[in-house]
Structures are given as structure tokens and as C-alpha cells.
Amino acid sequence: MMLNFFDQFSIPYTLGIPLIIPALFFPLIIWFTTNRLIQNRYSTIQTSLVAYITKQMMLPINIAGHKWASTFMALMLMLILFNTLGLLPYTFTPTTQLSMNMALAIPTWLMTVLTGLRNQPTISLGHLLPEGTPTLLIPMLIMIETISLLIRPIALGVRLTANLTAGHLLIQLTSTAVLTLLNTMTTTASLAFMTLVLLSCLEMAVALIQAYVFVLLLTLYLQENI
Template identity: 50%
Template sequence: MMTSLFNTFESPYLLGFPLMIFISVLTSLFMFLTDNNRLVKNQLSSLSSLLLKTMTKEIFAPLKKSSHSWSLLLMSTMTFIFLNNIFGLLPYTFTLTTQLSINMSLAIPLWLGTVILGGKKQPLHSLAHLLPEGTPMILSPFLILIESISILIRPLALGVRLTANITAGHLLIHLTSLALLNLINIIPIFLMTFSVFILLLILELAVSFIQAYVFVMLVSLYLEENSP
């Protein structure tokens, strides 16, 4: 029996091994096999390849050519977040992206990499973002302080946004499933609640992809500001 509603965010263990990590690692091995003539592509692999190519073109089209070396890192991050969001919807699994520590461990290195890139390749251009052109001298210290704070809280915004959206969706699905169990003897209300549950599940599937895409898109915007 669950003692707390938030117990649904605790990772299930089997023989002392976290099940969600095992599922994520095993699935990643099957998705990123070497593409060679010995493998026969099916519809699923062809669709996933087409989707990744389309997303890569859309994300990196506005960026300069020097930033295209980040494509593998960012698309791998998006795939990792999407897979964890999806597998977290399965019974007896655990969603890693509901943990702020996991999301911050992804957001901070990516954000810091863009900042270091800008400071190394074009320091003057990066510092110019702190003070808009034509700003009155009396307002310059305040604007520099505000812009510096906004840059420093970017990784926090990335991590909190992903955590809040995934957690909220999982809580809604969990509450709806509990209502289904309590209303199973009242057929009309049960059917209505079940319809709401299916709609929430479809919505959460869409949110799983959208949040992964938004996370990587924001990192690409930070990269665009700092790329030479």
C-alpha cells in the first residue's frame, strides 16, 4: 500500500538493482546499433531515423556551421530525455526526469559548455550581451546585474521546467488511475473517467516529446548566442 502520493516517484528495485536504469540502458543499446549493410531496417527504425534527421535539421538550421559539431551531443540528450519520459509511463517503472538532480546534471554541463565556448572564442561578443546598445550610463550597472542573473539562472530554468512538467503529468495520471479503481462499480462514471484517463495518457505522450525538444531547443539558442 502506498503511504504517500509521491511514492510513485520512487524507483522500484529488483534484487537491489533499479529497474528503470536497466530498461533505459538496455533500450539505448538496441536503438543505437551500428548502421551497416548487415542490418535490415524495419519501419520503426526508418521512422526513428527520419525523425532524428528532421529534428536535427530544424534545430541546427539557424546555427552557424561551427556549432554543428554539437549535433550528436544535443540529439543524444533529446533522445535520452524522451526515452526516460516515455518509459516512465509504463507500470512499475521510474521516471528519471522527475528528479531535479538528474535534470540539473544535464542542464548545467550543457549551459556551461556554451558559456565557456563564448568566453573562449569571442569574449567581447559574449560580454556585449550583458549591456544592450544605447543604454543610458546610469542604468548600465543595473542592466548588467540583471542580465548576469538571467544568464546564471538559465540551467535552473531548464531543469525546473522539465521536472515540473513531467511531474505534473504523472501526478494527474496517477490520481486518475486511483479514481478508476474507486469508481469501478459505477459504470457510467467509470467510463467517463476512463475516457479522461486515455486523453491524459495521450497528452502525456505528446508532452514527453515536446519537453525533450524544448530542452534541446533552448540549449541551441544559448549556443547560438555564444557560437563564433
């Protein structure tokens, strides 16, 4: 029994074993127990969808940045897995933890910055000072642009955490209302249950969209540095 609504963001344990471990290994079990060499409708649709999404993500990037396509696609699939885990029973969403999201955001953002500093250091540093800036405003603009550059990984991590946390809290509140009103107000509980189903569908869409947005922003950051 949960003591408060935020207990859903803690890892559940059974017999001293965190249930997040078998939840994370479940996709690997499916992968290795399925014959991936045999093409079927599901694998064909999956391959086509992955190829289409990769093409859409790589459109804004120059040809020099297309070598990052496999890295970004693997990151997005991993985020989709983590985001949707919380919709399964007896587990939780790892990406509702800010530390987890920052551990993903900071290295990937730093990767784009270091790529620009290595390949075109003059152009990358030139982004900190817009062309035609008055002399008196140069120190202030450099400071503002530097802060906006350093705040990007924080925005990535906080955006992902806030969206998933808010959705899970709404689902928890609605499900609690359904259980509370089930015996006393059946009609209201039925309406709340329908709302719960719609919220679950919405949360699934949010999980997919937020993973795509996270990677899409990284591609835009990479485009500035190649």
C-alpha cells in the first residue's frame, strides 16, 4: 500500500529483489528467444518505421552528421523503453528520476559541443557572439549565450522528467478516485474509469513523443556544430 502518491516513483521490491531488473531484461529475453532472421509482418513494419523516423530526424542535419544516426536511434529506442515501463504493473518509469535523465542529457549534449569544438572551433565559439553586436554589449551577450548553452542539458532532463511525472501522477489520482468511488458512486466511478483509459492512452503517446523530442533537440544541437 502506498503512503503517498510519490511512492509510485520508487523501485518496487519483491523478496528483496528490485523488480526493475527483470523489467529491463524482458525486452532482451524477447529479442534472443525470437528468430530475427525470419521476416514477418511485425518485423517488416518495425524496420520500416525505424527507417522512416531515422530519415525524419536526419533531415535537418548535414551529410557529415549522418554517421550519428545509429547513435540517436538507439538512444530514442532506449528512451521509449524506459518511458513506457511505468505503464506496466509492478514496475516504475526510470526516466521519472531527474538523476537518470541528467545522466543521459549531459553526455549527449557534451558530445555535440565537443564535436563542434573539434571540427570547427571558430564557428562554434562564434555562436556565443552574434554578428554586428555593439562593443558595449559584447561581454553581456557572451555571458547570456554561455548560460543559454550550459542550460540546454538541464532543460532536456527537466522536460523529460516533468512530463512523465505529471502524467503518472494524473493516472494515480484518477485510479485512486475510481477505487474510492466504486462502491458508493458507480456512475461517477465509471466515468472516472473511462477518463483513466484515455489518460493511459495519452501517457503512452507522451512517452513516445518525449523520447522523439529529446533526440530531435540533440540533432538540432549537433547541426549547429557540424
